[in-house]
Amino acid sequence: MIKIEHLVKNYGAHCAVDDISFEVEPGEIVGFLGPNGAGKSTTMNILTGYLSSTSGKASIAGIDILRDPIGAKKLIGYLPEQPPLYLDMTVEEYLNFNYDLKCCKLDRDAHLAEVCETVKIKDVYKKVIRTLSKGYRQRVGIAQALIGKPKVIIFDEPTVGLDPKQIIEIRNLIRGLGKEHTVILSTHILQEVQAVCDRIVIINKGKIVANEKTENISHVVENNRRFNIKIAGPQKDILAMLKNMQGISYAEVLAERDGDAYTYMVESEYGVDIRKKLFYQLAERGWPMIGMEALGMNLEDIFITVVDKSEEVKLGATRNRIKRRARGTEKSALEREVGATLYEDAQRQRNESALTSNAEDEDDE
Numbered sequence: 031m032i033k034i035e036h037l038v039k040n041y042g043a044h045c046a047v048d049d050i051s052f053e054v055e056p057g058e059i060v061g062f063l064g065p066n067g068a069g070k071s072t073t074m075n076i077l078t079g080y081l082s083s084t085s086g087k088a089s090i091a092g093i094d095i096l097r098d099p100i101g102a103k104k105l106i107g108y109l110p111e112q113p114p115l116y117l118d119m120t121v122e123e124y125l126n127f128n129y130d131l132k133c134c135k136l137d138r139d140a141h142l143a144e145v146c147e148t149v150k151i152k153d154v155y156k157k158v159i160r161t162l163s164k165g166y167r168q169r170v171g172i173a174q175a176l177i178g179k180p181k182v183i184i185f186d187e188p189t190v191g192l193d194p195k196q197i198i199e200i201r202n203l204i205r206g207l208g209k210e211h212t213v214i215l216s217t218h219i220l221q222e223v224q225a226v227c228d229r230i231v232i233i234n235k236g237k238i239v240a241n242e243k244t245e246n247i248s249h250v251v252e253n254n255r256r257f258n259i260k261i262a263g264p265q266k267d268i269l270a271m272l273k274n275m276q277g278i279s280y281a282e283v284l285a286e287r288d289g290d291a292y293t294y295m296v297e298s299e300y301g302v303d304i305r306k307k308l309f310y311q312l313a314e315r316g317w318p319m320i321g322m323e324a325l326g327m328n329l330e331d332i333f334i335t336v337v338d339k340s341e342e343v344k345l346g347a348t349r350n351r352i353k354r355r356a357r358g359t360e361k362s363a364l365e366r367e368v369g370a371t372l373y374e375d376a377q378r379q380r381n382e383s384a385l386t387s388n389a390e391d392e393d394d395e
C-alpha cells in the first residue's frame with residue numbers, strides 16, 4: 031500500500047534522509063520510530079506530498095506522490111504533529127469545511143456522523159474548538175484525517191502533550207483504525223509503537239536501522255536471556271563453571287555479596303533456557319541457588335542496541351546498561367546515551383502504566 035524506495039533528502043549539505051526503503055502492507059499499522067532529528071518528519075512530509083525528495087520514490091497504492099500528488103493525496107489522511115485546527119470554528123463547521131475541501135462524495139450527514147462516532151466527539155459536535163481539551167482537539171484532528179475514508183492514515187507524534195488517560199484513549203482509537211485503514215504512526219515513544227503497531231521501523235540519522243514485526247521485538251523484550259543469579263559457594267569455581275556451561279554465552283560476577291553468596295550476571299545463548307539445567311548442576315555441586323532475577327531486555331535497550339549497532343558500537347554497551355540497571359544506576363546511563371527526552375518519555379510511560387493498572391484496580395472494585 032505504501033512503498034518507499036531509496037528515498038534521499040538533502041537540506042543543503044546535510045543529508046536528513048539517507049537512501050531509505052520500506053513498505054507497508056494494506057491494513058498494517060506501522061510505527062516509525064526514531065530519536066529527535068532522525069528524519070521521521072522529513073519522511074512523513076515527503077510521503078504526504080508536503081516536501082519533495084532529492085531522489086528516490088514514494089508511492090501510495092502504486093501512485094507516485096511526485097508524479098500525481100493529487101491522486102496520491104486523495105488516498106491519505108494526515109494528522110501532523112500540530113493538528114491543523116481552526117479554533118474559532120465549531121467542530122461541526124470544521125468537519126464540514128474539511129469535507130468540502132476534500133471534495134468528498136460520500137453522503138455528508140451519514141459520513142460525518144460515522145466519523146464522529148469513530149473518534150467519539152458527538153458530545154462536542156456543536157462546541158467551538160478553542161473551548162475543547164487537548165485530548166478532544168486531537169480527536170477532532172483525527173476526525174479530519176478520516177474524512178473521505180482514505181486508505182492510508184499518517185499520524186505524526188499523535189500523543190505528544192496529552193495526559194496519560196488521553197494517551198491511552200488515542201492509542202486505542204488508532205489501534206481500532208487499523209481494521210479499515212493502513213496506518214503509519216511516527217513517534218519517538220517506544221512503548222507507543224509496542225502498544226499500537228504491528229511492525230516497527232526504526233530510523234536513526236536518516237538511515238533505517240531496524241524493520242521488525244512488533245511481536246519479534248516483544249519476544250526479545252520478554253525473553254529471559256539475562257539473569258542475575260545469587261549463588262552461595264566459592265566464587266572462582268562458580269564463575270568458572272558458569273563460563274564453561276553449555277548454553278551460557280556470558281557470565282560475570284557482580285560486586286554484590288550476601289554472606290557467602292555472590293550475584294552473577296549470566297547470559298544464555300539465543301533460544302536456550304538454561305534455568306533448570308543450571309539449578310540441577312549447582313545443586314549437584316552443593317552450591318545453593320539463593321535467588322534468580324530475569325533481567326530481560328526492555329525497549330530502551332533494544333532501541334539503543336539497534337541505534338548503537340548502526341553506529342558500530344559493540345553490543346557490550348547494552349550489557350553494561352543492563353548491569354547498571356541491576357545496580358540501580360540506570361537513569362544516568364540512559365539519560366547520557368539517548369538524551370533526556372527519551373528517558374523522560376520512558377518514565378512517563380511507566381507512570382502511565384502504573385496509573386492504568388491503578389485505574390483498572392479501581393474499576394475492578
Ligand code: ADP
Pocket residue numbers: 041044045046064065066067068069070071072073
Ligand atoms: P525528526 O522528525 O525525526 O525529529 P526531522 O525529519 O525533523 O527529524 O529532521 C531530520 C534532520 O534534518 C535534522 O537534523 C534536522 O535538523 C534537519 N532538518 C529538518 N528540516 C530542515 C530544514 N528545513 N532545513 C535544514 N535542515 C532541516
